[in-house]
Amino acid sequence: MTDRHLIQNLTTLVALRNTELEKLQTEQAAKAATAERYRKNLERLHELAVASGASGSLPLALAANCGNYKQAVLAMADSHRLDLTMHEADMALSQLAVNRAYVKCEVLTQVLDKNEKALAGKEAVQERKVHDDLATQVWLRSQK
Template identity: 55%
Template structure:
């Protein structure tokens, strides 16, 4: 495979890795938004439980109803907390995947840059040789006259 094909292939790989990084970044942003929603919901549920007031000062039927309401809200909040902790664990995995993808893209980018530099040096050598050959031919032509 020629150096030009290698450079083109590496360029394509760097581009694909960049797309992967962009996708993972978008996924992380969506997960962060979901996490923020969980936290906001937990705050609302806590305020609902506190806002219902003390149930002991109410008549028996209302106190029972209020107690059941608070218990239901607190169970829902516990479920949300569990879901949030699972979601945050998933976010940690996604963050590691993003860091890994970013590293792969950067390493391929460095390899691509090295190959491009090598190709540039090779082209400079070819150009310099061509100029030296032309200069030698001109000098030889001047000597024979």
Template identity: 80%
Template sequence: MSDVNLIRNLSTLVALRNSELEKLQTAQAAKEATAERYRKTLERLHGLATSSGPSGSLPLALAANCGAYKQAVLAMADSHRLDLTMHEADMAVSQRALNAAYVKREVLGQVLDRKQQVVTSAKHVQERKVHDDLATQLWLRSQK
């Protein structure tokens, strides 16, 4: 495979890795926003449970109703806490995938840079050789 084709293929791979990286970053940002919504919902549920007041000072029917309400809100908060924990675990897995994609992209970028440097260096050597040949021909002609 010629150097030009190799560089073009490596450039395409780097571009693909960049798009994969951007996609993973977008997904991670969306997951972080979801986690933040879970946290805010948990704060609101805690506020609902504490703002309903003490149920012991109320008449029996109202106290039972208030107790059931608090119990339901606390159960919902527990469910959300569990969902948040699972979501954070999923975010950790996604973060590892994001890190791996970043490393792959960086490695390919470094390979591309090195190959471009090799090709550029080879071009410069070729150009110097041509200039040296021309200079030699010019010198030989001036000797005649």
């Protein structure tokens, strides 16, 4: 495999890793937005429970209804808290995947840079050799 072919393959691989990283980052951003919606819903549910007022000062039927309402709102809030906790755990796993993809991308980028510099060095040496050969030929011709 020639150096140019290797560099071309590495460039393609780095581009693919960058695409994968961007995809994972987009998914992570979407999950963060979902988590924020969960938090806002929890705030609204808390406000609904508080805004329903004290049920003890109401007539018996209304107090029972208000109590059932508060219990339903609080149960829904508990369900949302559980969903949020599970979602945050999923986000943590996704963040690990993003970190791993970033590290892979960086490693490949460094390998690509190293190979490009090595190829540039080889080409510079070859070019200097050609220039030296030409200079030698010119000098030899001038000696005749």
